[in-house]
Amino acid sequence: MPLYAAYGSNMDPAQMSKRAPHSPMAGTGWLPDWRLTFGGEDYGWEGALSTIVESPGSQVFCVLYDVSPEDERELDRWEGAELGMYRKIRLRIQTLDGPVLAWLYVLDAYEGGLPSARYLGVIADAAEAAGAPTDYVEELRRRPCLNVGP
Numbered sequence: 001m002p003l004y005a006a007y008g009s010n011m012d013p014a015q016m017s018k019r020a021p022h023s024p025m026a027g028t029g030w031l032p033d034w035r036l037t038f039g040g041e042d043y044g045w046e047g048a049l050s051t052i053v054e055s056p057g058s059q060v061f062c063v064l065y066d067v068s069p070e071d072e073r074e075l076d077r078w079e080g081a082e083l084g085m086y087r088k089i090r091l092r093i094q095t096l097d098g099p100v101l102a103w104l105y106v107l108d109a110y111e112g113g114l115p116s117a118r119y120l121g122v123i124a125d126a127a128e129a130a131g132a133p134t135d136y137v138e139e140l141r142r143r144p145c146l147n148v149g150p
Helices: 013-019 069-079 117-129 134-142
Strands: 003-006 025-039 049-066 086-095 098-107
Touching: 003 025, 003 086, 013 049, 013 069, 013 117, 025 098, 049 086, 049 098, 049 117, 117 134
Parallel strands: 003 098
Antiparallel strands: 003 049, 025 049, 025 086, 086 098
16 A cells, blocks of 8 residues: 655544544654645635645654555545645655655645644644654644634
């Protein structure tokens, strides 16, 4: 099965077990020379959406999943790939066992804008649930965000 590398809310194994029940977690790793950022502020109802961009010297924590074809189609729907919001790219993820090739979703929009505090909290909670290093999770929690709500 092809590997999927999650860097946003899909890092949470509990969420993925609901969205992709036939796709077990296959480990964690780092995407070198890329950074987590946000964009497409006009796509979301709570501010900008997560994506990645090339950035030498940076790295993004990822959770790897062995994705079944049926679950891949479902994830495409969840991520808005069918609507053209996200596209898939294949990149090498560094794991403790060496590099592996995995696909990721990348937002098809310009970088910029702030995520909502709630959305950023979901991503930080997902990283923590997946075993991301404490300093990575803390950096996520300290990022600038919008206070959107009732």
